[in-house]
Amino acid sequence: MPKRSxxxxxxxxxxxxxxxxxxxxxxxDVIQRAIDGFVRPAYARxxxxxxxxxxxxxxxxxxxxxxxxxxxxxEFSATVDAWSVAEIIRFGPIAEENRLERMxxxxxxxxxxxxxxxxxxxxxxxxxxxxxxxxxKSVAMQGLSALEFVLYGDGAETLAxxxxxxxxxxxxxxxxxxxxxxxxxxxxxxKPGGFAALWANPGPQNALYRDGTEAVTELVxxxxxELEMVRDVRLKGFLGAxxxxxxxxxxxYWRSQNTVRSLTGNLSGMDALFQAxxxxxxxxxxxxxxxxxxxxxFANGAEAAKAIRGPIDKALADPALRQKLDxxxxxxxxxxxxxxxxxxxxxxLSAGFSSLDGD
Numbered sequence: 001m002p003k004r005s006x007x008x009x010x011x012x013x014x015x016x017x018x019x020x021x022x023x024x025x026x027x028x029d030v031i032q033r034a035i036d037g038f039v040r041p042a043y044a045r046x047x048x049x050x051x052x053x054x055x056x057x058x059x060x061x062x063x064x065x066x067x068x069x070x071x072x073x074x075e076f077s078a079t080v081d082a083w084s085v086a087e088i089i090r091f092g093p094i095a096e097e098n099r100l101e102r103m104x105x106x107x108x109x110x111x112x113x114x115x116x117x118x119x120x121x122x123x124x125x126x127x128x129x130x131x132x133x134x135x136x137k138s139v140a141m142q143g144l145s146a147l148e149f150v151l152y153g154d155g156a157e158t159l160a161x162x163x164x165x166x167x168x169x170x171x172x173x174x175x176x177x178x179x180x181x182x183x184x185x186x187x188x189x190x191k192p193g194g195f196a197a198l199w200a201n202p203g204p205q206n207a208l209y210r211d212g213t214e215a216v217t218e219l220v221x222x223x224x225x226e227l228e229m230v231r232d233v234r235l236k237g238f239l240g241a242x243x244x245x246x247x248x249x250x251x252x253y254w255r256s257q258n259t260v261r262s263l264t265g266n267l268s269g270m271d272a273l274f275q276a277x278x279x280x281x282x283x284x285x286x287x288x289x290x291x292x293x294x295x296x297x298f299a300n301g302a303e304a305a306k307a308i309r310g311p312i313d314k315a316l317a318d319p320a321l322r323q324k325l326d327x328x329x330x331x332x333x334x335x336x337x338x339x340x341x342x343x344x345x346x347x348x349l350s351a352g353f354s355s356l357d358g359d
Contacts, residue, residue, distance in 0.1 A: 027212025030277050031200045034219055035189070037276030039196075042086040042269065043186040049075065049082040050179035057172040064168065066160040072171075073151055073256070079178070080144060080258045084265025088226045088273065091218065092195040093188035098139055099181050105140040106252055107237065113140025117149050121167055129169040131176035144253075147174040152255040219277060220347075223270055224340040230266045231332040238312065239325050248313035259312045263328065264305040271298030287346045294338055301331035 053075040060068040083103065087094075094100050105113045116138050120128040127133040134142050150156065150171040158164035159171070189196050199218065202209035209215040238251035238259070251259040271294075274280075280291020304324045308315050315321040 026282060027202065027216045028200055030279055030282065031202075031215050031219060034273060034277035035196050035200060038269075038273045039086075039089055040186070040189050042082075042089070042272075043182065043189055046079070046082040046086045047179070047182040047186045049079040050175070050182040053079045054172070054175040054179045057168070057175040060159060061165065061168040061172050064160055064162050069151075069160045072159075076144075076147060076151055077256060077258055077261065080253060080256070081261055081265050083144065084262040085269035085272070088222055088266060088269045090222075090225075092199070093185045096188075099185060101139040101143075102135070103143045103178060103181050105143055105145050107233070107250070108140065108145065109250075113138070113145060114149065116141050117146045117153075120170060121150070121155070124166040125170075129166060129173050131173045131180065134173045134177050135180070142174055142177045144178065147171055147178070148253060148256050148258075150174065216279075216282075216347075219273075219279065220339070220344060223274060224336065224344075226266060226270055227332050227336045227339070230263060231329055231336075234263060234266070235325065235329055235332075239316070239322075239329070243316065243322070246313075246316045248311075248316055251312045254312050257309070257311055260305050260308040260315070260325075264302050267298055267302045267305065267328075267332070271295060271302070274298070283343070283346055287343075290338060290343050290346065294335060294343075297331050297335050297338070301328050301335075304328055304331070 053072070056068070056072040056075040060072045087100075087104070090100060094103070108114055117140070119125075120141060128137060128141060140146065150167060151159070155164070155167065159168055188194055198206055198208050199215055202211050202215040204210060209218070234252055238247045238249075238254075240246040248254060253259050253262055274291075274294060280288060280294075283290060304327050308321050308324055315325070
């Protein structure tokens with residue numbers, strides 16, 4: 001069975017008591033809307049972009065040129081955007097078969113994954129250039145972080161010519177692997193009687209979700225845990241308390257200049273999930289303002305991040321852009337308080353648990 005989120009296991013099961021008598025039915029409706037309105041479309045979009053990325057990589061390998069390299073890089077960025085929206089759902093099918101780590105191995109603080117990718121390129125490992133065999137190798141060698149190095153790391157300029165066909169073949173294999181993972185996850189979310197049915201139909205006989213409280217808690221946990229991840233792991237991993245404490249090369253996707261694009265996608269995905277589920281409708285009338293406030297803050301944070309483009313080290317050195325990163329951090333903290341404290345209290349939940357505490 002898929003691993004349940006730690007947040008969901010930690011909250012007391014009292015949501016049904018806090019909502020109307022039809023809470024279990026309403027919980028099912030909330031979850032079904034989240035699945036149909038966000039999860040399935042997000043993974044379908046990811047699959048579409050991963051397919052286009054694979055095609056672009058094959059085109060580059062067949063006729064290397066700067067134009068085709070630029071096209072492949074553009075598809076990579078589009079796939080990063082799609083993944084950044086979908087990746088907030090870290091349970092269910094994506095948690096099976098190491099798919100989450102295979103899609104994106106990050107952070108790589110000791111550069112273990114980077115060294116494996118560099119070794120494959122240096123040794124021209126034939127297995128790494130085969131999508132089927134690559135899927136059985138180290139998770140660090142087969143996802144978006146590995147493909148980013150192929151497309152943007154040292155030596156990437158050779159992709160525009162015919163001097164290093166192996167590098168392109170390895171990149172195409174990674175793209176094919178990413179596409180296969182995206183397809184498998186999308187299919188799993190659409191499978192009749194699969195994980196989606198378990199989440200949307202809680203009950204005593206359900207091995208994962210015994211009642212509507214557990215099902216909705218999983219949903220709320222996505223928002224709380226992802227806000228914390230975006231702020232404390234992704235953003236503060238490179239944004240220091242002062243410019244001298246910045247670590248731009250610790251930023252996700254720094255080579256491809258997709259750092260802030262990823263942060264924006266994460267926040268936009270949370271907003272889309274919250275809106276699609278219509279969770280705010282379960283609030284009492286005098287607490288509905290929380291839902292509108294959350295939407296406004298999600299939108300404002302994403303809008304501030306969209307203004308940041310180019311290399312992340314240059315953005316950090318620009319006081320105006322750095323201020324936008326600080327604002328992004330403040331928004332996520334405000335949302336954590338709003339959703340993780342006030343909204344959960346309104347539902348009768350206790351959110352004093354973090355999935356990042358090392359449990």
